[in-house]
Amino acid sequence: MIVRTLQDAEKTERRVTSETWESTRLLLKDDNMGFSFHITTLYAGTTTEMWYRNHLESVYCMSGEGEIETLDDGKVYPIAPGTVYALDKHDKHILRAKTELKMACVFNPPVTGREVHDETGAYPAEEDYKEMA
Ligand code: 9YT
16 A cells, blocks of 8 residues: 655655646556556746657646647647546647646556656757657
8 A cells, every 4th residue: 555645755856846837656567556646737938848759647636727739730728627638649739827837647568667767857859758748
């Protein structure tokens, strides 16, 4: 059994920050659940482009208002509390946060946590950045 609180996890390296968002990974690969589970905050007024080539991701909006655009077809979908989106085709997308967005995110395969190090630290190769933005 694993029991954690967001409040405790936020005080550890499970919390990562970026220019437009911050995220606390409550469950990671080494928890052996087959997925990772994150609570992500996107800052108000920001735009974040993402492309998870190697992961499937599902995202549930807990609070805030925004929109998501899939880049291959230019479709725009509103994001509001209660909305879930699933990137079942590894869709390239842009998330626009009109207000602060609080999201619960699941990744399959699970994120290891190491991606963060690449992304925020030593090796910010373009493709690495997009993979874990
Ligand atoms: C909303 C969203 O795409 N969240 C992704 C997870 C976050 N960027 C993270 O934990 O790296």
